[in-house]
Amino acid sequence: MTKPTTDDHPHVAVLAFPFGTHAAPLLSITHHLAALSPSTHFSFFGTPSSNSFILSSNTNLPPNVKPYDVWDGTPDGYAYTGDVQEEMGLFISAAHESFRKGVDRAVEESGRRVSCLMSDAFFWFGKEMAEEIGGGVMWVPFWTAGPHALSSHLYTDFIRESFAGDVTQREDELLSSIPGMSRVRVCDLPEGVVFGRLDSLFSQMLHKMGQALPKADAVFINSFEELDPTFTNDLKSKLKCCLNIGPFNLISPPAQVPDTYGCIPWLDKQQLASVAYVSFGSATIPLPHELVALAEALEDRKVPFIWSLKDNAKVHLPDGFLETTKFQGIVIPWAPQAKVLGHKAVGVFITHCGWNSLLETIVGGVPVICRPFYGDQRLNARMIGDVWKIGVIVNGGVLAKEAMIDCFDKILLQEDGKQMRGRIKSLKDLALAATAYKGSSSDNMRELSRLVSSPCK
Numbered sequence: 001m002t003k004p005t006t007d008d009h010p011h012v013a014v015l016a017f018p019f020g021t022h023a024a025p026l027l028s029i030t031h032h033l034a035a036l037s038p039s040t041h042f043s044f045f046g047t048p049s050s051n052s053f054i055l056s057s058n059t060n061l062p063p064n065v066k067p068y069d070v071w072d073g074t075p076d077g078y079a080y081t082g083d084v085q086e087e088m089g090l091f092i093s094a095a096h097e098s099f100r101k102g103v104d105r106a107v108e109e110s111g112r113r114v115s116c117l118m119s120d121a122f123f124w125f126g127k128e129m130a131e132e133i134g135g136g137v138m139w140v141p142f143w144t145a146g147p148h149a150l151s152s153h154l155y156t157d158f159i160r161e162s163f164a165g166d167v168t169q170r171e172d173e174l175l176s177s178i179p180g181m182s183r184v185r186v187c188d189l190p191e192g193v194v195f196g197r198l199d200s201l202f203s204q205m206l207h208k209m210g211q212a213l214p215k216a217d218a219v220f221i222n223s224f225e226e227l228d229p230t231f232t233n234d235l236k237s238k239l240k241c242c243l244n245i246g247p248f249n250l251i252s253p254p255a256q257v258p259d260t261y262g263c264i265p266w267l268d269k270q271q272l273a274s275v276a277y278v279s280f281g282s283a284t285i286p287l288p289h290e291l292v293a294l295a296e297a298l299e300d301r302k303v304p305f306i307w308s309l310k311d312n313a314k315v316h317l318p319d320g321f322l323e324t325t326k327f328q329g330i331v332i333p334w335a336p337q338a339k340v341l342g343h344k345a346v347g348v349f350i351t352h353c354g355w356n357s358l359l360e361t362i363v364g365g366v367p368v369i370c371r372p373f374y375g376d377q378r379l380n381a382r383m384i385g386d387v388w389k390i391g392v393i394v395n396g397g398v399l400a401k402e403a404m405i406d407c408f409d410k411i412l413l414q415e416d417g418k419q420m421r422g423r424i425k426s427l428k429d430l431a432l433a434a435t436a437y438k439g440s441s442s443d444n445m446r447e448l449s450r451l452v453s454s455p456c457k
């Protein structure tokens with residue numbers, strides 16, 4: 001049981017999802033909100049491994065943010081094998097209990113009862129947990145991906161009813177009846193909405209999340225209203241309060257990733273908009289034959305490149321590739337991505353279309369080649385290729401040499417690339433306006449700060 005206290009100063013319990021790029025943006029937002037409201041106390045809960053990763057580059061947290069490790073759901077003596085699906089399953093099953101214990105500890109230590117639960121939107125039990133704690137605690141979830149992906153989860157029951165039966169026969173049908181989705185096909189949806197294993201723990205979590213979010217006091221998103229007003233208006237009609245506060249990397253840049261491998265000085269020596277930057281996010285490595293196809297296409301077209309690739313995947317590159325291209329490009333395990341994409345020498349980004357990468361490329365003004373893998377990534381790719389028209393989706397869904405060469409030519413050499421750069425510049429201008437002092441995202445951030453820092457009722 002949470003001990004009631006007499007101290008009515010606000011205390012925000014922040015619950016992070018410890019996989020993929022979820023916890024890092026939530027910590028950045030916590031940091032920003034804590035600086036805006038020094039009298040509010042923030043307890044940040046994550047698993048030991050996630051916390052140690054994100055805290056290593058966030059060493060200057062304000063004094064009103066205190067991190068706490070919570071149980072990751074693994075049984076005693078569990079042998080970690082790197083099977084993320086299994087670890088995620090164990091974590092999800094234990095999450096409610098783990099966080100509840102963590103919150104009780106933070107209340108005990110700080111002497112402040114919790115006034116607000118600010119959680120990753122994945123935690124469908126947020127409202128229930130707020131009610132368990134009692135005293136009018138607010139639940140304010142954070143959706144880390146884009147508004148269209150959120151929409152697909154809010155409309156899951158409707159989509160399931162509309163596409164009941166053998167969905168494989170209908171995967172090219174458009175989702176025209178959902179606001180903003182007229183260019184989106186059934187096959188672009190995240191797994192677990194209408195295809196894939198609907199009974200998996202992860203799919204069930206997302207389904208319950210879609211049903212729970214309309215009950216949240218407010219939902220905030222790392223996006224900006226002007227990116228797609230149709231989604232903005234529709235989400236506002238479905239949620240009690242929907243606050244777009246991004247692109248967050250413009251409002252409060254995340255902790256700087258050090259330029260350990262000298263990417264920026266290397267880029268300084270390259271020609272304007274000539275370099276390909278390759279990264280598939282924090283967790284995905286394409287299949288070996290795709291890595292080979294991409295390497296051969298880069299070499300064939302002599303495109304200068306920076307490739308963020310984990311050391312253990314380098315063995316899949318073609319024999320001699322690293323040696324023959326040592327003056328053409330660099331292959332490194334981790335890049336200061338946002339900075340790289342902001343450099344004028346970068347002309348194209350080959351990406352899995354994770355939401356953070358997408359926002360960073362808009363801010364950098366760099367057109368993309370999309371090779372989506374799972375979750376929201378196909379949806380993001382569809383928006384990029386067919387709606388915003390700021391990039392191309394790889395033909396057939398996998399990296400192939402000739403198709404990659406065509407994409408490089410189109411973006412780096414032809415008129416198409418110029419037009420994409422023009423369109424991405426317009427989006428960047430909208431993002432800059434949204435995050436300017438009087439812009440929509442700045443207003444929403446002030447509203448979020450006011451909300452989470454409200455005293456206990």
Ligand SMILES: O=c1ccn([C@@H]2O[C@H](COP(=O)(O)OP(=O)(O)O[C@H]3O[C@H](CO)[C@@H](O)[C@H](O)[C@H]3O)[C@@H](O)[C@H]2O)c(=O)[nH]1
Nearest residue numbers: 020021144145279281282308334335337338354355356357
């Ligand atoms: O060498 C690198 C590679 C990546 N990054 C950073 O890592 C983040 C990657 O984030 P994202 O593009 O969102 O990809 P994932 O890590 O794969 O993110 C997960 O979480 C996202 C937000 O919910 C979803 O959109 C994705 O589909 C999901 O895979 C970005 O901020 C990058 O700047 C670096 O700094 N250096």
